[in-house]
Amino acid sequence: MKTKRISIRILIGVLFFLLLCVGGYLLYLEVTYYRIDDEVSLKTQNNRHTDQLQAGQSYTLTTYNIGFGAYEPTYSFFMDTGKMKDGDKTRGKYSRAYSRERELANTKGSIRTLMNLDCDFYFVQEADVKATRSYEVNQVQMLQNSLKDYGSIYTSAFHSAYLFYPLTEPHGKTESGLVTFSRYPVTKNIRYQFPVTKNPIVKFTDLDRCFTASYLKVDTKRDLVLVNLHMSAYDKGGGVIRQKQLKRLNEFLKSEAEEGNYVIAGGDFNHDIAGSKDLYESGQEIPEWIYQLSDSDLAEGYSFVIPENLGEVASCRGADIPYQKNVTYTAVVDGFLVSDNVKATSTVISTGFAYSDHQPVKLTFSLLP
Numbered sequence: 586m587k588t589k590r591i592s593i594r595i596l597i598g599v600l601f602f603l604l605l606c607v608g609g610y611l612l613y614l615e616v617t618y619y620r621i622d623d624e625v626s627l628k629t630q631n632n633r634h635t636d637q638l639q640a641g642q643s644y645t646l647t648t649y650n651i652g653f654g655a656y657e658p659t660y661s662f663f664m665d666t667g668k669m670k671d672g673d674k675t676r677g678k679y680s681r682a683y684s685r686e687r688e689l690a691n692t693k694g695s696i697r698t699l700m701n702l703d704c705d706f707y708f709v710q711e712a713d714v715k716a717t718r719s720y721e722v723n724q725v726q727m728l729q730n731s732l733k734d735y736g737s738i739y740t741s742a743f744h745s746a747y748l749f750y751p752l753t754e755p756h757g758k759t760e761s762g763l764v765t766f767s768r769y770p771v772t773k774n775i776r777y778q779f780p781v782t783k784n785p786i787v788k789f790t791d792l793d794r795c796f797t798a799s800y801l802k803v804d805t806k807r808d809l810v811l812v813n814l815h816m817s818a819y820d821k822g823g824g825v826i827r828q829k830q831l832k833r834l835n836e837f838l839k840s841e842a843e844e845g846n847y848v849i850a851g852g853d854f855n856h857d858i859a860g861s862k863d864l865y866e867s868g869q870e871i872p873e874w875i876y877q878l879s880d881s882d883l884a885e886g887y888s889f890v891i892p893e894n895l896g897e898v899a900s901c902r903g904a905d906i907p908y909q910k911n912v913t914y915t916a917v918v919d920g921f922l923v924s925d926n927v928k929a930t931s932t933v934i935s936t937g938f939a940y941s942d943h944q945p946v947k948l949t950f951s952l953l954p
Contacts, residue, residue: 621741621793627774629799630729632736635769637802638809638952646948647934648708648851648919649699650815650901652941653719653761654692655682658908660942663751667905667914668870675869675905680756685720692724694940696731702934702947707732707766708813710742710853717747717757725764735766740776740797742815763852765799765813772808774799777837779816780829794830796850798837803847803952810841812850818874827856827876838884842924847952848887849929851921853901853943854878858889859917865899868912872903875916883922890921890931890948898933904942920946926953 638644656662661677668674682688699707712728713719729737742762749755765774779794796814803809814834817826834850841848857877880888892898899915902908923929929950936944 621744621776621778621795623778625740625776627738627740627776627797629736629738629767629771629774631733633768633770637804638769640803640805640952640954643949643951644706645702645704646706646708646811646849646851646921646950647699647702647704647945648710648813648853648921648948649695649945650710650853650919650941650943651692651695651712651724652943653682653711653713653716654688654695654722654724654940655679655719656904656938656942657683657687657691657940658938660904661906662904662942665903665905667872667903670868670870677905680751680754681718682720685722688720688722691940692722692727696728698934698936698940698945699728700731702945704947705768706811707735707764708811708852709764709766710813710815711761712739712764714760714762716759716761717755718759725762728764728766732766735768736771737767738765738771738774738797738799739763740795742793742795744793763795763797763813763815765797765811767799767801767811769801772800772802777833779833780826781817796834796837796852798841805952805954807846808844809847809849809952812837812848812852814850814852814854816853816855818855831878831882835884838887838924842884842886845926846924847927848924849921849927849948849950850923851919851946851948853919855918857916857918858920858922859891859895861895861899861917864896865915866911867914868909869903869906869914872905872914886925887922888925890923890929892917892920892931892933892946894932898935898944900933900946901943902938908938908942919943921948923950927951928953 665677712724747758799811801809900919903914934945
């Protein structure tokens with residue numbers, strides 16, 4: 586009987602210790618949690634001093650979500666789920682890149698892809714700064730070192746304390762964001778906050794969604810406004826958070842149209858922006874997160890730039906399973922929208938999803954007089 590009482594006391598002590606650890610960890614998450622303020626000014630590093638932009642001249646811009654250097658073709662992500670057409674449910678496996686070596690190889694591959702396109706401007710999403718999931722590799726610095734002839738603007742889009750989830754391979758501490766690169770002088774940059782979830786648990790793992798607006802002078806006495814964005818993905822049907830984010834973006838687009846500025850917004854919309862949700866052959870059902878946008882969803886005077894090779898190359902693959910052509914679900918969620926005083930065409934660049942679950946989209950544009 587005495588031995589039994591001692592065992593119960595030990596069990597109670599262990600349970601109390603575990604509860605104390607959990608409570609302490611939740612307190613740590615709450616104390617370190619914060620959201621970045623709306624309308625924050627950003628500096629341009631290595632700002633260029635070349636001539637201002639000219640109306641009628643052709644320029645190029647590429648957007649690329651580099652997937653923090655993890656998403657090579659065999660990679661799947663633990664937060665992504667889906668369903669095969671035979672009814673089997675799927676879920677991704679990993680929360681970190683395979684290794685530091687693979688992380689570096691994929692990051693270098695993404696950078697080579699961008700440099701080979703030789704554009705005037707670049708938008709990059711999911712670039713990590715010494716995050717646990719990317720083995721402390723500073724992707725932003727690697728990009729800046731490689732694109733040393735460009736001015737660059739970085740902003741945080743995902744910052745979290747150390748996340749002990751999943752328990753077998755914790756996601757860890759994260760700092761990641763958006764980077765804009767420009768060969769031409771930028772006069773100012775502003776970071777705008779997108780609405781995000783207020784769920785007391787999900788808020789710790791949700792990205793600090795945002796967009797940046799960079800202003801460049803044009804010889805017409807107007808500005809070119811380059812908007813680099815990354816909208817929410819984990820919002821079933823796009824009916825709540827993403828609708829609020831679209832409203833916020835449209836408010837900004839409307840205000841710039843009223844100023845008469847040229848506007849190009851691009852990046853990872855996490856929406857089908859080209860009528861592509863059932864366009865490509867796949868062995869999977871259309872995911873629940875896919876939500877379609879069209880020109881009618883945008884502020885007046887704006888339209889999406891539909892890729893010229895739509896139907897041949899998708900910009901994004903599902904990450905709930907490893908990539909297999911014509912099996913893994915694909916769609917066009919990356920790209921651009923432009924104001925009606927910008928003439929533009931775009932093309933999805935095929936990489937075979939070699940370095941990321943996204944592929945670059947290149948825009949060729951000119952500004953109307």
